[in-house]
Structure formats: C-alpha cells, structure tokens
Amino acid sequence: MKPKLEELKVGFLAALDNVKDDQGLEELRVEYLGRKGKLGDILKGLKDLSVEEKKDIGAFANTVKAELESVFKRKQAELAHELAGAKAQDEWIDVTAPGIAPEPGHLHFSTQAIEEFVDIFKQLGFVRVRHPEVDWDYYAFEALNMPKGHPARDEWETFFIADGDKVMEGEKGKMVLTPHTSNGQVREMEKGYMPLRMMSINKTYRRQADVTHVPMFHQLEGLMIDKNVTLAQLKGTFDFFVKRFFGPDREVRLRPHHFPFTEPSFELDISCNTCHGSGEFEGNRCRMCKEGWHELGGAGMVHPNVIRAGGLDPEEYNGFAFGWGVERCMSMKSGMNLRDLRIIYKNDIRFLKQF
Amino acid sequence: MNILASYNWIKEYLQTEITPEEFAREMSLKSMSVESIEHLKNRFENMVIGVVEELKDHPDADRLKIAITNIGDKKVEVVCGGQNLCSGMKVAVALPGAKVLWHGEGDWVELKPTKVRGVESFGMICAPSELGFEKAPCLDGGIWDLSDITEASAGTSFVEAMDLDDVIFDIEVTSNRVDSMSIVGLAREGGVVAEGEFEFKEPALIKGGAGKELKVQVDAPELCPRYMAVVIDGVKVGPSPLWLQNKILLSGHRPINNIVDITNYILHEYGQPLHAFDYEKLGDETIVVRKARDGEKIEALDDNTYDLKADQLVIADSTKPVAVAGVMGGAPTGTRDDTVTVVFEAATFDPVSVRRTSRALNLYSDSQLLFEKGLSTKSAEVALARAVELTLEVAGGEVASPVYDVQEQDYKSLAFPWRSQKTRDIMGVDLSDEEMIDILVRLGFKVDGVDGEYNVVVPFWRDHDIEAEIDFTEEIARVYGYHNVPTVLPDQAPPTVFEDPELAWEDRTKKVFSSYGYIEFYGYSFVSAGDLERYDLDPEEAIKLYNPLSSELTHMRTSLIPSVLKDIEMNQGETPAGQVFELQKVYMPRKGDLPEEKSRLVFGGFGVKDVQEAFLRQKGVLEIWAKSMGLELKVERTTDDVYWHPTRSAAISYNGNRVGTIGQVASQYQQAFGIERPVILTDIDFEQLVSSMKVQLRYEPSPDFPAMIRDIAVEIDAKMEFDKIKNKLIGMDELLRAIDLKDVYQGDKIEVGKKSLTLSLSIRSDKKTLSSEEADAVVGKIERVLVDQMNAKVR
The missing domain is CATH 2.40.50.140 (Nucleic acid-binding proteins)
Structure with missing residues (x-):
C-alpha cells in the first residue's frame, strides 16, 4: 500500500500546482481528501491487512494525510490572498483626494475668548456674575471714588441715555452705558456675601471708533474681597492667568499707574513673545512691543472708599480688582493678526468662519 | 498725559551717572512709564x-x-x-x-x-x-x-x-501726578527710584522795585486761591538764545519770543504755568480776577474770538477780559517785539472751573492741562521767582513793582496719620518701618511718630494727589518695586455662592447651535432708529442714546431681528446662504428705572430654496435645543402675526405661554431689508424660559421585542396637517407605538388639491414578537380610519 500512497501524494502535489481558483481547489479536495476521495479509497484496504501491517501502514498513511492537508491549506491561503489582491484592485479609492469637511458651526471670537477666561479663573474660585450694561452714574463713577467733576471721568468716553432732549436721570444720577465693567464692584459687594471672588465679563461702551477702538467691546473684571488680601496675591492671580492663557514662558510685570478706585494702582504687562521681554530682536529694537512688554490691563488694591461704598468696613475687608479688554487680550495671543478691531462686530460671515 | 523730557535738563537737577536706558527702566517700574527713548546723536x-x-x-x-x-x-x-x-x-x-x-x-x-x-x-x-x-x-x-x-x-x-547731544524721553504721566509733568518733578522721582542725588536750586528771591505799579484784585477767591504778579520794565523782546530755543523745541513747544519762551520753559521745568502781559496794554494798569460777564468776548492767543459766560473765570483789566484764567491769554495784551514792560502772572486756579471753561469753549492748552489736575498754591511763588531770574538774564530790564500776592489764607501743609502695619498687610511684604519711612522721606514727606503710628506731612507738590492713609502704601509699594513683591495665590477659603445659572444655559445654548452648523452673530447693542422702523418697531419704545457716536448707532435694540436681517443683507453677496444664531440682550425701557436687560435667542437660515424643508430642519434643531434645555415646547400654527409669513409660521409656547415664533420672515420685512431669498427664523424669549431650564437625564430601557415597521402611502387633502393625522391615528391600536412621516409628494401623478404621504408605522408589543399577520391587522385598521374618517385614498 505504501507505493500507492506515495503515488497518491505525487499526483496530489502535481494537481495542486495546477489549481488556479477556489473552484479547482474544492474539486481537488473532493477528489483526494473527500469522504469518497482517493485517499479514503486506499485506506479502505487497511482492514484487509494483518495487525502488524496495519500498525506500520496506518502510521505512514497518517503522515501522508497530514502532509497533504497541510500543503492543501497553504495553497488555500495563497489562493485567498491572490484573490483578495485582485478584488482589492477593483475596490481602489483615491486616498489623496481633498477631505470633505462637514459644514461646521462657529462660536464668535468673543464667545471663545470669554470661555477661555472663565475656565482659567474658575480654577481659582472666581464665580461668574453679570451686572447691568445700562447703569447709574453712581455705580459707574461715584461709588468708584470719582465724585462729580472728577477729571478721571473724562478718560472714559461715556454714552449717556436720553430722556427727551435731556440726559436721563434717576435717584442714583445719570443713566449711562457702562464704560467699564467696574460698575459691578459695588453692585457685587452690595449683595452682602463674603468672601467674594467674582469675574464679570460684559459688554462695555465708549464713544470711540477707529482701527484700535470699537464703541462696544468686552471687559473682564475680576474682584476679590476678603480678609487679609495682599498685593502679592493679586500678582499671583495675574501670573496664574497669564501663564495659562498666553503660555508658561510668559512673564508678568506690574507698573505703577493711577485709577481712582484702586490704591495702589498699576498697569499689568506681559512679556513680549517675540523678544521675550528684552526689547531687542535680532539686534534691532523689537517692533512688536514697548521695550519688551505689552500692556494688558489695569489692576490695583480696591480703594477703601469703594469698600465703604459697598457697605463693608475697610478696616476689616480689603481686596483687589483687575480688568482688561477681552478683544484686545484675545488678539494679543500669539498668532492672531487682527489689525482692525472693528471687524469683530461686523458679523461678516467670512470673518466669523475663521474662528 | 505725556511729557517730552530732556535727560540733560533732568540732570541739571539730578546728579547721576546712570544711562538713559537704566533711568527709563527704573522710572517705568517704579514711577512713570517711559514710552520711548530718543538719542539725538543717533537721530542726527x-x-x-x-x-x-x-x-x-x-x-x-x-x-x-x-x-x-x-x-x-x-x-x-x-x-x-x-x-x-x-x-x-x-x-x-x-x-x-x-x-x-x-x-x-x-x-x-x-x-x-x-x-x-x-x-x-x-x-x-x-x-x-x-x-x-x-x-x-x-x-x-x-x-x-x-x-x-x-x-x-x-x-x-x-x-x-546745535548743542543737541541729548536724549529725549517720552514719558506718560498719570493724571494724579501733575507734579511729574515737569523736569524738576521727574528729576525728583529719578532720585528716589533710580540713582543719584536730587537737588532743587531755589531761584533767587525777587527784589521788589518801583515805578510801574499795578492794581491787583481777586474778586473770585474761591476760584483763584492765589494770584501773584510782578512787573519788569525795560526788557528787550526778541528771539531766545539757542539753548533756550532748543529746550523749548525739544519739549514740543514753539519758540515765540524770549518772554513767551520763558513762560513755557518754566511750565516745562516746574510744572507751573505762567502768563506774561504787556503792561502798557492793560487798561488802567489793573488786573482783576473775576467771573466773566455775559456777552463778554475775548480774542485769544490762538487768534480765535470766544464768547464768555458768567460762570467762567477771567483775568480782566479795568474794562475787559485779558485772559481766560488758566486756559489762554488774550492776543491784544500779549507780549510782542515792541513790548518793553511785562507783567508776569503766577496763579492757582480751581481745577474744576478750569476744566469746565476749557470744555465749554473747546479751548485747550498746556496750562489748562496742568491747572485742571490741581496745582499747589505754593508752586506759584517759586515759578514767579524763576521767571524774574530768567528774564533778567535773557531779556534784561529790572523789576519795577512790588511782588503782588493775593491769597485768602496762608499755605498750610496737608498731613495724614499712617499705620505702618497696614502697609505691610496690604503689600504682603515684611518691610521694616525704617525702610518704609526712608522711602517716604526721600519722596519729600515728613514723618513723625513712634511704634507704627505716624503722622505724615505731605510736600506741597503732592497737594492734590495724597488724600488718605492708603496713598502712603502706594508710594512705599511702588518705590519698593512691584516686581520685588512675591507672586502667591490666594489661600483664603473660596466663596460659596453659586454662579448665575443663566450664564451656564447661555453657554450650553451657544454650544448646541454651533455644533449643529450655526454661525454665531455678535452685533452691536445699538442700532439706528431706521433699523427699528424698518421692522415696524417704535424707536420711542427703545432706550435712546443722548450722545450717540453716529446716526447709525442711536437706540438700544429691543429685538435682535432687525440687526440679524441687516447682517444677512450685508452677507448675501458673498455668502448667498447660511445658518446663523445670536444670543444677546435686548433692552426694554422701564419708567423711572434702568431698562430690563433680557436675553433673546434668534436662529435661522437665509438664502433658503426649499422653505418646507428648511422649516422642518429648523424645527428639528429647535427640538434638539429644547431637549438639551429640558424644555417641552409646543409649536402650533399661527396665522395672524404680521411679522411672519401667514401660512409658514408657528407660535412656540411653553406651559401655555407664548415664548417665541418659528417661521418665514414676512415678505414685507424681507423686502424692507433688501434680502433676496426667504429667511426662516426662530425668535425665542430666552429670559422667560431660563428659570425652567434643567438638565434632564432619563433612561428608557430598550424594548424586549422588536418593532415591525410598515409603510403606507395615502393620498389626502393637500392642506391636511400631519399633526391632525397623527393625533387621530395614534390611539387607534395599542400596538401602534409611533407614526412618522417618511415622504410627501405632490405633482403629476397626484390629483390637484391632494398630496401623497408615506406614513411609517411602528408596531410593537411588550409581550411577544408580533407575527406578520398581527402587524397587518393593525395596518388594516389604520387604513380604514384614514379612508373612512379622513377622506384619504390608500395607494
């Protein structure tokens, strides 16, 4: 029987070589390895053999069978791969064609800025609040240590509300469009809770319109009132913001300034990201900044008169306040190229889609 | 306010070796911000x-x-x-x-x-x-x-x-520090914050003379706390010497003649404005400081004539005003080349009065800028002495009158108590009393007291600036250097109040719309009366600005729609179609009170081609938004709202209250705003809904047995509303769980006045998997209702 098996093997291998497709492979399987196939036929003769022969031939037959099956499987895999390759050619796509983007929505530039500010100051426990945009002179000026006739009032080009051909007046003075968000300072203190850490991001209005000024813009106002608030904490708070908003390599600087409602008062500067605060870039004066620094906003320790106007005792409570223009701050962030701020509120979709 | 300051000039008062750059850096950090440094040697x-x-x-x-x-x-x-x-x-x-x-x-x-x-x-x-x-x-x-x-x-x-080897600083001086609007003031600050020895050289005392007397009288002492004058006779008026002209030019002034140049020189050097009159031109050799009389006029040095009002302070001779006090002198009485006898005036005027007069006349000057910030009565006397000293040196002549000095009360220094521990607490820095006192003394303050309780006397040049104890902290902190203050985060317990929920709902709303492809509009809060009128809103019912910037921005908006329509019109050329939303305040007037600032939401699409489809898509977004806000809104046809298309709009209500509208903007407004194609908008009273908004998370388990979906096509009256069909059918069989509208067709194959609907029925039992026959039975029942009760034909 051995020669028969050898012969079978040779025949099988030769036939297998000629197989070209799945169908041929299946036919070959049926012919040789199937239930009624050639291998089965030969093995039927086993029962006629002696026990001795059975042992010997049986083992040999198993080896041949395993060998044939193994070769067959390999061929099967080869054929599958070949076929897949051919099929894949029919399924070819161009992976280099331009991507098709869904039509996305867009949050406004200012909304995105506000979102970023809120996220940062939330981490320090500042609670977002909102105060009127149309308010009394009292909150906009008087309670902020700027009595009537105070020259500093001129620094805010204020819009007034009309009552016929006069300025609208009420118990708390003239009605104005808030020229800054600081009107919220005394309003928030009047609520009577302590400790207080608020951020108020709101629209403010000034009579100005040129490349760097828009009549409506946003300010961020931060106010912390508590016991034992220090200038060092204000500095820490500002630094915390700057490193998160502008980047960990940016430095802050406080420079003396004057605001009637804070004492001491300062301007808040951040180091220039072009010259890194040196004021020099590639051997020349840095053209992006003022001597290495950008002015961001104003800040200070809340004036005792303002604490008093808020109904608190300045001997017990003190605090700090800071503020800056949202649009300006956002456009200062590296990479922004907003030369004309007036575009921000024009609602030109070509602008809005870029953010 | 800014000052151009020559470093050479500063160094006449400040012995220092530091470079201009070092000086500028220290000043910026601790005193006044130096905005630019100009080396004339490089410039030239x-x-x-x-x-x-x-x-x-x-x-x-x-x-x-x-x-x-x-x-x-x-x-x-x-x-x-x-x-x-x-x-x-x-x-x-x-x-x-x-x-x-x-x-x-x-x-x-x-x-x-x-x-x-x-x-x-x-x-x-x-x-x-x-x-x-x-x-x-x-x-x-x-x-x-x-x-x-x-x-x-x-x-x-x-x-x-030209003897111009100098460095010019452009320095921003804060409005409270008028003392630093001068060379002497800057040198004094420099001596404290930078390096070097500041020394003020007192000008020689004026030796009074005789021969050209004046009558000096102050009728309004409340507006003129001090008035000083002196006459110099025999001056030779002419161009100033080079050194004087250079200083005048580098300070940004215009050289006129030596006498005028001297007044400007001292204004710049001491920060005290002066004026020079031609003695011969003053009627009856008289000077009266008084309020103007109605109808009086003055021809000022800028060659314009100004009408004066009764509350404005003037300097007059016996008959007429010769200067607007503190603002500008008169042209006829000014010094000219033929002037031989001059009167120098050094005075202090009420800052508010100067400011009002200047604004009322629209007349501004370097003098007015300083006076309106508040000057000390003390500085008049040094400045006058300096004027005499310089005049005698530059223009010759001799003092020909006594020094006239009219003031109601003698100068008395201001003083405030100061507790040193307060300053340490506020700064968060542990400075010793000695260090702090040293700073104050170097700035010119006098400090008395012991054990942390002090009395601080204010130098005259800080008369209008130092107002309370807290001001000493600022002086100490800035000179110590804000950059030397440590950077620490607040370590007090955080507040426990809650955020205004409206802000969070607004954020969420904005996110919903931006994530469904809407672009956020963000317009000005003010519009023009015309914008409101074009949308038939009454400008009288809007907050009106008293002093608008332009006629385009005069009224606070009472609706977002006019601005949205205007912006759509502006965009349609470049962007013919789009989806936008705006969530902002409108301002509703209230009598005798601040307006109510209410949030409103408008969203929608413009450039619409298929209104039915656009409407339904927008309605779909409305539903998604309402669901995210936890609101169940009702949308029902409305036909009588003039702002909206009569057959393409629906009222939106919540709990029986109307809260908005969805639909096509009525064609008259589309036209009024010049918009080419239909606009579908939804306008929502956000403010009214905000208190009902809630986060709703609800889990409904998936059904155990599958639903069978059966579509049926029916021909029905074209104006039969889907809601009616659905409400009719939905209760007909308990196995009928939902009805959806799959397709609507009107056209060739359908009779006029009819439409073909494909309804998709979802049939499901909670107890078992339905057989095909069971589902067919439900479909049959529904078809019968449609045919028998709704005049439909099953296709």
Whole structure:
C-alpha cells in the first residue's frame, strides 16, 4: 500500500500546482481528501491487512494525510490572498483626494475668548456674575471714588441715555452705558456675601471708533474681597492667568499707574513673545512691543472708599480688582493678526468662519 | 498725559551717572512709564552743517536749484527746492545714511544718494520739519537758515553745532501726578527710584522795585486761591538764545519770543504755568480776577474770538477780559517785539472751573492741562521767582513793582496719620518701618511718630494727589518695586455662592447651535432708529442714546431681528446662504428705572430654496435645543402675526405661554431689508424660559421585542396637517407605538388639491414578537380610519 500512497501524494502535489481558483481547489479536495476521495479509497484496504501491517501502514498513511492537508491549506491561503489582491484592485479609492469637511458651526471670537477666561479663573474660585450694561452714574463713577467733576471721568468716553432732549436721570444720577465693567464692584459687594471672588465679563461702551477702538467691546473684571488680601496675591492671580492663557514662558510685570478706585494702582504687562521681554530682536529694537512688554490691563488694591461704598468696613475687608479688554487680550495671543478691531462686530460671515 | 523730557535738563537737577536706558527702566517700574527713548546723536547721524557756496539752475526743473555745498572736507552738489536758499547760507545737510522725516511726516527715512530729475544729489538740505522741528521759527516750507544760530563751521556735525547731544524721553504721566509733568518733578522721582542725588536750586528771591505799579484784585477767591504778579520794565523782546530755543523745541513747544519762551520753559521745568502781559496794554494798569460777564468776548492767543459766560473765570483789566484764567491769554495784551514792560502772572486756579471753561469753549492748552489736575498754591511763588531770574538774564530790564500776592489764607501743609502695619498687610511684604519711612522721606514727606503710628506731612507738590492713609502704601509699594513683591495665590477659603445659572444655559445654548452648523452673530447693542422702523418697531419704545457716536448707532435694540436681517443683507453677496444664531440682550425701557436687560435667542437660515424643508430642519434643531434645555415646547400654527409669513409660521409656547415664533420672515420685512431669498427664523424669549431650564437625564430601557415597521402611502387633502393625522391615528391600536412621516409628494401623478404621504408605522408589543399577520391587522385598521374618517385614498 505504501507505493500507492506515495503515488497518491505525487499526483496530489502535481494537481495542486495546477489549481488556479477556489473552484479547482474544492474539486481537488473532493477528489483526494473527500469522504469518497482517493485517499479514503486506499485506506479502505487497511482492514484487509494483518495487525502488524496495519500498525506500520496506518502510521505512514497518517503522515501522508497530514502532509497533504497541510500543503492543501497553504495553497488555500495563497489562493485567498491572490484573490483578495485582485478584488482589492477593483475596490481602489483615491486616498489623496481633498477631505470633505462637514459644514461646521462657529462660536464668535468673543464667545471663545470669554470661555477661555472663565475656565482659567474658575480654577481659582472666581464665580461668574453679570451686572447691568445700562447703569447709574453712581455705580459707574461715584461709588468708584470719582465724585462729580472728577477729571478721571473724562478718560472714559461715556454714552449717556436720553430722556427727551435731556440726559436721563434717576435717584442714583445719570443713566449711562457702562464704560467699564467696574460698575459691578459695588453692585457685587452690595449683595452682602463674603468672601467674594467674582469675574464679570460684559459688554462695555465708549464713544470711540477707529482701527484700535470699537464703541462696544468686552471687559473682564475680576474682584476679590476678603480678609487679609495682599498685593502679592493679586500678582499671583495675574501670573496664574497669564501663564495659562498666553503660555508658561510668559512673564508678568506690574507698573505703577493711577485709577481712582484702586490704591495702589498699576498697569499689568506681559512679556513680549517675540523678544521675550528684552526689547531687542535680532539686534534691532523689537517692533512688536514697548521695550519688551505689552500692556494688558489695569489692576490695583480696591480703594477703601469703594469698600465703604459697598457697605463693608475697610478696616476689616480689603481686596483687589483687575480688568482688561477681552478683544484686545484675545488678539494679543500669539498668532492672531487682527489689525482692525472693528471687524469683530461686523458679523461678516467670512470673518466669523475663521474662528 | 505725556511729557517730552530732556535727560540733560533732568540732570541739571539730578546728579547721576546712570544711562538713559537704566533711568527709563527704573522710572517705568517704579514711577512713570517711559514710552520711548530718543538719542539725538543717533537721530542726527550723518547730518552736518553745510555752507552753500554757489547756486546753479537745475537743467530740467525751474523750481529746483543745484547747491554747491561745502561740507567741510569737500564740496558736494545737492539738489534743493527751498525758495529761500541763497549762497552763503549755513544749512543742515542730511548726507546719505542720515534719517529725515519726508515732508515732516511719517517715519524716519534713511537717505540714499539719488538723482533728482536726472541730476545726482548728494543728500538733502533740510527744512526744520524734515528734522522733526516743525515748530522751529522758519519761513513756511523754507530751508532752515542756521547762519545766525550757530557759529560752527562747515562739516561740523549737526548735533554738535546745535548743542543737541541729548536724549529725549517720552514719558506718560498719570493724571494724579501733575507734579511729574515737569523736569524738576521727574528729576525728583529719578532720585528716589533710580540713582543719584536730587537737588532743587531755589531761584533767587525777587527784589521788589518801583515805578510801574499795578492794581491787583481777586474778586473770585474761591476760584483763584492765589494770584501773584510782578512787573519788569525795560526788557528787550526778541528771539531766545539757542539753548533756550532748543529746550523749548525739544519739549514740543514753539519758540515765540524770549518772554513767551520763558513762560513755557518754566511750565516745562516746574510744572507751573505762567502768563506774561504787556503792561502798557492793560487798561488802567489793573488786573482783576473775576467771573466773566455775559456777552463778554475775548480774542485769544490762538487768534480765535470766544464768547464768555458768567460762570467762567477771567483775568480782566479795568474794562475787559485779558485772559481766560488758566486756559489762554488774550492776543491784544500779549507780549510782542515792541513790548518793553511785562507783567508776569503766577496763579492757582480751581481745577474744576478750569476744566469746565476749557470744555465749554473747546479751548485747550498746556496750562489748562496742568491747572485742571490741581496745582499747589505754593508752586506759584517759586515759578514767579524763576521767571524774574530768567528774564533778567535773557531779556534784561529790572523789576519795577512790588511782588503782588493775593491769597485768602496762608499755605498750610496737608498731613495724614499712617499705620505702618497696614502697609505691610496690604503689600504682603515684611518691610521694616525704617525702610518704609526712608522711602517716604526721600519722596519729600515728613514723618513723625513712634511704634507704627505716624503722622505724615505731605510736600506741597503732592497737594492734590495724597488724600488718605492708603496713598502712603502706594508710594512705599511702588518705590519698593512691584516686581520685588512675591507672586502667591490666594489661600483664603473660596466663596460659596453659586454662579448665575443663566450664564451656564447661555453657554450650553451657544454650544448646541454651533455644533449643529450655526454661525454665531455678535452685533452691536445699538442700532439706528431706521433699523427699528424698518421692522415696524417704535424707536420711542427703545432706550435712546443722548450722545450717540453716529446716526447709525442711536437706540438700544429691543429685538435682535432687525440687526440679524441687516447682517444677512450685508452677507448675501458673498455668502448667498447660511445658518446663523445670536444670543444677546435686548433692552426694554422701564419708567423711572434702568431698562430690563433680557436675553433673546434668534436662529435661522437665509438664502433658503426649499422653505418646507428648511422649516422642518429648523424645527428639528429647535427640538434638539429644547431637549438639551429640558424644555417641552409646543409649536402650533399661527396665522395672524404680521411679522411672519401667514401660512409658514408657528407660535412656540411653553406651559401655555407664548415664548417665541418659528417661521418665514414676512415678505414685507424681507423686502424692507433688501434680502433676496426667504429667511426662516426662530425668535425665542430666552429670559422667560431660563428659570425652567434643567438638565434632564432619563433612561428608557430598550424594548424586549422588536418593532415591525410598515409603510403606507395615502393620498389626502393637500392642506391636511400631519399633526391632525397623527393625533387621530395614534390611539387607534395599542400596538401602534409611533407614526412618522417618511415622504410627501405632490405633482403629476397626484390629483390637484391632494398630496401623497408615506406614513411609517411602528408596531410593537411588550409581550411577544408580533407575527406578520398581527402587524397587518393593525395596518388594516389604520387604513380604514384614514379612508373612512379622513377622506384619504390608500395607494
């Protein structure tokens, strides 16, 4: 029987070589390895053999069978791969064609800025609040240590509300469009809770319109009132913001300034990201900044008169306040190229889609 | 307010070796912000004195000359158009490499050798404005003739010849620190915050004279706390010497004549404005400080005539105003070349009065700028002494009157108590009392007291600035250096109040719309009356600005729709279709109170082609938004709202209250705003809904048995609303769980007045998987209802 098996093997291998497709492979399987196939036929003769022969031939037959099956499987895999390759050619796509983007929505530039500010100051426990945009002179000026006739009032080009051909007046003075968000300072203190850490991001209005000024813009106002608030904490708070908003390599600087409602008062500067605060870039004066620094906003320790106007005792409570223009701050962030701020509120979709 | 300050001048009062850059850095960090530093030597590099030796005609241009100019080591040809140029003239020549201001404007531009109309020109002969001295005395547009100004020979550098080797700082002075709007003030600050010894040289006391007496009278002492005057006779009025002119020019003033220049010099040096009258022009040799009389006029030094009002303070002679107090002198009584006797005035005026008068007359000056910030009565006397000292030196003459000095009360220094621990607490820095007192003393304060409780006397130049104890903390903190203060985060317990929920709902709303492809509009809060009227909103019912910036921005908006429509119109050229939303405040007036600021939401699409489809898509977004806000909104047809298309709009309500509208903007408004294609908007009273908004998370388990979906097509009246069909059918069989509208068709194959609907029925049992027969039974039942009760045909 051995020669028969050898012969079978040779025949099988030769036939297998000629197989070209799945169908041929299946036919070959049926012919040789199937239930009624050639291998089965030969093995039927086993029962006629002696026990001795059975042992010997049986083992040999198993080896041949395993060998044939193994070769067959390999061929099967080869054929599958070949076929897949051919099929894949029919399924070819161009992976280099331009991507098709869904039509996305867009949050406004200012909304995105506000979102970023809120996220940062939330981490320090500042609670977002909102105060009127149309308010009394009292909150906009008087309670902020700027009595009537105070020259500093001129620094805010204020819009007034009309009552016929006069300025609208009420118990708390003239009605104005808030020229800054600081009107919220005394309003928030009047609520009577302590400790207080608020951020108020709101629209403010000034009579100005040129490349760097828009009549409506946003300010961020931060106010912390508590016991034992220090200038060092204000500095820490500002630094915390700057490193998160502008980047960990940016430095802050406080420079003396004057605001009637804070004492001491300062301007808040951040180091220039072009010259890194040196004021020099590639051997020349840095053209992006003022001597290495950008002015961001104003800040200070809340004036005792303002604490008093808020109904608190300045001997017990003190605090700090800071503020800056949202649009300006956002456009200062590296990479922004907003030369004309007036575009921000024009609602030109070509602008809005870029953010 | 800014001051141009010469470093050389500052150093007349401050003995220091530090560089201008070091000075500027220390000042910026601890005192006043130095915005720029200008080295004149650099600015005038390659700028030399030249002497014109010969003028030749330009071959191709009548108005140009070729000047053969001696520049020391050689003679060069320079093409020049200056009509006053003549041979022998000493001029400033900008050689190639020098920087000039082209026509006196713009940025400094570096010169290169160039051809002017075909003729090579080696540099340029300059007019004052081209050197940045547009205020230097010179013929209009002419070349700066330096023949009488400098002795320097040809080839000398311009800086050396003109004695201009100086550094000019542009310094921003805060409005409370008027004392630093002066050279002396800056030198004093420099001595404290930078390095060096500040020394104030007191001018010599005035020795009173006689012969030209004055009558000086102050009728309004509340507006003029101090008035001083003195007469100098025999002065020779004329151009100032070079050093004086230079200082005047570098300070940004215009040299006029030596007397006027002296007043400006002292204004800049001491920060105290002065005025000089021609003694002969003052009627009856009288000076009266009084309020103006209605109808009085004055011709001021700017050559304009101003009508005065009764509350405005003037300086008058026996009959007429001769100066607007603190603002500007009168032209007829000013000093001129033929003036021989001058009256110097040094006074203090009420800051508010000066400010009001200046605003009312729309008349501004360097004097007014200082007076309205508040000056000390004390500074008048030093300034007057300085004026006399300088006049005698520069213009000659002698004092010919006593020193007149009218003040109601003698000067008394201000003083405040100060607790040193307060300052330490606020700064968060542990400074010793000695360190702090040292700072105050160096700034000119006098400090008395022990054990942390002090009395601090304020120097006169800080009279209007220091108002309370807290101000001492600022002085100490800034001189210590804010940059030296540590950076620490607040360690107090955080507040426990809640955020205004409206803000969070607004954020969420904005996110919903932006994530469904809507672009956020963010418009001005103010619109024009016309914008409101175009949408039939009454401007009388809106908050109106008293002092609008333009007629385009006059009223606070009471609806977002007019601005949205306006913006759609503006965009439709470049962006023919789009989806936008705006969530902002509108401002509703309330009598006798602040307006109510209410949030409103508008969203929608413009450039719409298929209104039915656009409406349904928008309604879908409305539903998604409502679901995210936890709101169940009802949308029902409305036909009588003039703002909306009569058959393409629906009222939105919540709990029985109308909260908005969805639909097509009525065609009359679409036209009024010039919009080409239909606009579908949803307008929501956000404010009204906000208190009902809630986060709703609800889990419904998935059904255990599958639903069978069966579609049926029916032909039905074209105006039969889906809601009616659905409400009719949904209760017909408990296995019918939902009805959806899959397709609507109207056209060729359908009878006019009818439409074909494909309804998709979802049939499901909670107990078992339904058989096909069971589902068919439900479909059959539904079809019968449609046919029998709703006049439909099953297709």
